[in-house]
Amino acid sequence: GAVVSQHPSRVICKSGTSVKIECRSLDFQATTMFWYRQFPKKSLMLMATSNEGSKATYEQGVEKDKFLINHASLTLSTLTVTSAHPEDSSFYICSVMGNNQPQHFGDGTRLSIL
Amino acid sequence: DQQVKQNSPSLSVQEGRISILNCDYTNSMFDYFLWYKKYPAEGPTFLISISSIKDKNEDGRFTVFLNKSAKHLSLHIVPSQPGDSAVYFCAASLTGNQFYFGTGTSLTVIP
Numbered sequence: 001g002a003v004v005s006q007h008p009s010r011v012i013c014k015s016g017t018s019v020k021i022e023c024r025s026l027d028f029q030a031t032t033m034f035w036y037r038q039f040p041k042k043s044l045m046l047m048a049t050s051n052e053g054s055k056a057t058y059e060q061g062v063e064k065d066k067f068l069i070n071h072a073s074l075t076l077s078t079l080t081v082t083s084a085h086p087e088d089s090s091f092y093i094c095s096v097m098g099n100n101q102p103q104h105f106g107d108g109t110r111l112s113i114l
Numbered sequence: 115d116q117q118v119k120q121n122s123p124s125l126s127v128q129e130g131r132i133s134i135l136n137c138d139y140t141n142s143m144f145d146y147f148l149w150y151k152k153y154p155a156e157g158p159t160f161l162i163s164i165s166s167i168k169d170k171n172e173d174g175r176f177t178v179f180l181n182k183s184a185k186h187l188s189l190h191i192v193p194s195q196p197g198d199s200a201v202y203f204c205a206a207s208l209t210g211n212q213f214y215f216g217t218g219t220s221l222t223v224i225p
Contacts (some may be wrong), residue, residue, distance in 0.1 A: 006157065034213075043116070043215040044158070044203065093157045102148055103213060105157030 003027045004096050006106025014114055015086060021079045021109045023094030029074035030096040034103070035067075038091040047092075050077040084113045117141050118206050120216035128224050133191040135219050137204035142185065144206040144214075149178060149189045152201045152218070161202075162189070194223045 005024040013019060023033055033050040048069055049057040056069035066088075068080040081088055089112050095103040119138045127133045135149075145166040150158035164171040164178045164187070171178050177190045191198055201218045 004157070009155070043118070043217045046212060049212075095157070102160040102163055104160065105150075107157045108155065110155065 003104040004094065004106040006094050006109060008109060009107060010110045010112075012112045012114065013084065016083055017113075019081045019084055019111060021081075021092055021094070021111075023077045023079070023096075023106050025075045025096045028096075030077075031074060032097060033071060033077040034095045034097070035069065035077075035079050036093045036095065038093060038108075044093065047079075052077075081111065084111070086113045089113045116217070117144075118204060118214045118216040120202075120204060120219050122219050123217070124220040124222070126222045126224060127194045129196055130193045133189075133194045133198065133221055133223065135189040135191075135202050135204075135221065137187045137189075137216050139185050139187075139206050139214075141206070141208070141214075142182075143208055145209065146207040147178070147180060147187050148205045148207070148213075149176075150203045150205060150215075151198075152203060158203055191221075194221075196223045196225050199223050 007022045011019050031052045035047045036044040037047050038044050046059050047062045050069050050071040052071045052074050058064045071077040091108050093108040095105045097103045117140050148163040149161040151161050152158040162173050162176045162178050164180050169180050180187045199222050201220045203218045204216045205213045207213045
């Protein structure tokens with residue numbers, strides 16, 4: 001069964017809208033979750049590491065004010081794309097990693113900004 | 115700078131034959147390697163992994179080979195089945211923390 005639940009699976013909205021994506025760990029408590037973005041024909045790019053109870057760690061080049069991450073509990077992390085624009089359209093994927101276990105990924109969210 | 119590379123964007127194989135997907139990396143400090151399978155509009159699914167202390171790991175039809183001196187790993191699928199058609203990503207990790215992904219290889223298994 002699914003280990004990670006990501007919601008919504010698809011979002012289409014107007015430019016300027018803020019969009020929240022949820023990532024839930026179903027099988028175990030996850031102190032660390034990861035958020036990735038996949039560009040067409042490119043690898044999964046790590047955006048940030050979400051740590052429960054503390055601030056997220058963002059990768060170089062990722063705007064923390066643009067991509068707000070909240071990891072309020074051991075089973076839930078959210079990514080909010082603020083004031084989204086067409087260039088933010090992409091496939092966003094979260095993942096959870098247990099202790100030295102391979103990452104488990106959510107099914108991703110296809111974000112389309114009109 | 116891409117630390118993990120999959121130089122073949124696509125691969126077609128006849129059903130029943132062997133599929134070989136290749137991956138190269140640049141950082142000799144990577145100590146854990148994984149292969150993921152991804153269907154369209156879904157997240158990657160873990161397939162098989164290998165620690166840097168090994169050179170081979172086998173799980174059913176899937177075998178991963180690691181050549182540390184060449185900084186190369188490969189995934190062998192035998193026999194290939196139509197359901198194996200997907201995009202395959204290799205990933206490398208340093209101490210189980212940050213993971214670096216390749217760009218993926220799209221495998222098509224022809225019935």
